[in-house]
Amino acid sequence: MNESTKEILERPLHGVYRWWGDRVFLAVAVILGISIIALGVTMAWVLFREGSMAINEFGVWGFMKGRVWDPGVNFVFGALPFLFGTLVTSIGALAIAFLPAIAIGIFIAEYAPRWLGGIIENLIHLIAAIPSVVIGIWGIFVFAPWMREKVYMPVFLWASENAPSLLPIIGTPIGYGMTTATIILALMIIPYTTALTRDAIRQVPKEQREAAYALGATKWEVIRMAVLPYARGGILSGAILSFGRAIGETMAVAMLIGNKNTFPFSIFGPAATMPSVIINEFREAVGNLHLSSLMAVGLALFVISLIVNLIAAYIIRKHSITGGQAV
Amino acid sequence: MENKVKTENIKSSAMTTTNEIETTVEKKETSRVRMEAKNLTIKYGTNVAVRNLSMPIYNEKVTALVGPSGCGKTTFLRSLNRMHDLTKSAHITGEVLLDGNDIYDPKVNPVTIRRKIGMVFQKPTPFPTMSIYDNVVAGLKLVGIRDRKLLNEVCEIALTQAALFDEVKDRLNAPGGSLSGGQQQRLSIARALAIKPEVILMDEPTSSLDPKSTMKIEDLIVELKKKYSIVIVTHNLAQAARISDYSAFMYLGDLVEYGKTKKMFQNPEDKRTEEYLTGKFG
Secondary structure, three states: OOOOHHHHHHOHHHHHHHHHHHHHHHHHHHHHHHHHHHHHHHHHHHHHHHHHHHHHHHOHHHHHHOOOEEOOOOOEEOOHHHHHHHHHHHHHHHHHHHHHHHHHHHHHHHHOOHHHHHHHHHHHHHHHHOOHHHHHHHHHHHHHHHHHHHHHHHHHHHHHHHOHHHHHHHOOOOOOOHHHHHHHHHHHHHHHHHHHHHHHHHOOOHHHHHHHHHOOOOHHHHHHHHHHHHHHHHHHHHHHHHHHHHHHOOHHHHHHOEOOOOOOOOOOOOEOOHHHHHHHHOOOOOOHHHHHHHHHHHHHHHHHHHHHHHHHHHHHHHHOEEOOEEO | OHHHHHHHHHHHHHHHHHHHHHHOOOOOOOOOEEEEEEEEEEEEOOEEEEEEEEEEEEOOOEEEEEOOOOOOHHHHHHHOOOHHHHOOOEEEEEEEEEOOEEOOOOOOOHHHHHHHEEEEOOOOOOOOOOEHHHHHHHHHHHOOOOOHHHHHHHHHHHHHHOOOHHHHHHHOOOEHHHOOHHHHHHHHHHHHHHOOOOEEEEEOOOOOOOHHHHHHHHHHHHHHOOOOEEEEEOOOHHHHHHHOOEEEEEEOOEEEEEEEHHHHHHOOOOHHHHHHHOOOOO
8 A cells, every 4th residue: 555656656557547547538539629620511411412414414504593383294293482481581581571570689688677587588589489280280270261261352443443453463362382481480480589689789798888888878779879889790690690591491381371383473363382393293203303302402502501500600700899990 | 849959959059169179168166066975875775775875066166975895986976867776776865956956856867867877887888789979979969969060070079178189180980999098088978078068977986997098087177177077986096186176985875974175185074084085995
């Protein structure tokens, strides 16, 4: 039992254990890290390989610009209807959701007493936690019929009497279509935009607020001159990340958009998005070209989502403010 | 209504200020009491931060608040323009008078008080997304002044008073965050001066600055007291001795000693003051 410190330190086994522990941990960390990158790259590569048949057939731009998606008779595939449907529904959803979400975020972070803010936050998290298929089925049986009854039909009837030339733009008021899907999408992204707005507002340093108060600003003036400008990067990138979610949202949109594959669409009438066409057609895609075209749509969706996320990351970095200094 | 009056005030004072800077008129020999704390007690929850404090703040003088960390000097300073209204747990009893009127009177709007009693913080706080120009005139825009000519004029005057104008006159549209730390602090001072306050509170304004910038701010404070009453919290005793006319030594929430700075630093009455000033604790 009278080992000297020197002896303990020189025990070979001890050193070996330490050495192995380090090595194993490093190896695991490196493998996991690399596999994330590998996963992304492989996914892109597989999508590209599987979609290359369609890309070879129509060309990249020919495919993206093609207005016709005809898997039944002519086997011509163009992604423009879905590209357009995705962008219109997502931009529309963001436009509808943006201001209410920011208002709710400001309310939670600045105005609401703690207990009320907590309740609202939990309710919003609850909306985010509802599976999108549940929102979809609610949309099918409740929201879409209601919209048809209260909004689409009255507008349609008014237009058919007073402005028949608008009818092609308005479209058939079946209840399932672009507008319905857009509104449901807006509802689904509000929680994300709200949460990200709230986080951005909470990160504004106390000093900034106090500086504005010390100039004789009222609460709303403090929010306008000190809080919102400081948080604008976070709010903006939050909006873009929500937009990214809207682009990829599949189930509820596929259930409510009506799934019409030809361009152009009408406002109330059915349409389709990139995710909705993939989920609706992959089971029936018997022809190789059809399957390959779906893969190419998937690749386009992948690239667009990637770009949207990169833009959000860029905005966060560009607008991040450190030590009172805008970088 | 109130805004309009304020606008007129700022307009008229902006017209005359340039002359005043040059000639430094109306230096009063006998100072009058500008603000006064009476039996002021400030609690956070049940924790007493300032206990039964009474002291005057003289017009056109610099009053320094000194004492070890946690003695309540910053808490006291922040009570002078109702900044504690923003802290829910803070509870204040007693009176703070500005020209004889209690600023804690329920009829008084804290926003009006903060326009009359400006504040400069420990860390420079320019609004990072605003230009230098917009930072300076931010307070004026709040009261609804949009007249470009007037804003330009006040901006130049305030920056000149803050000894910053020559350094930034060619880049007024650069972001406020692009300045050095010392310049940012002078910008914060210019922003406080632009709304023509009557009293300026400074909470350790030089503690995050290098010696050179500190000296510039100290010179500035001595210059500013010709027109304003200044209350400054400082950890730096030499600074208090250099720039203040009156000093208050606080310890554990109590005002231990108050008097002319010269007298207090040379011949303190209380033993605790003497021990603190000679570095026995702190």
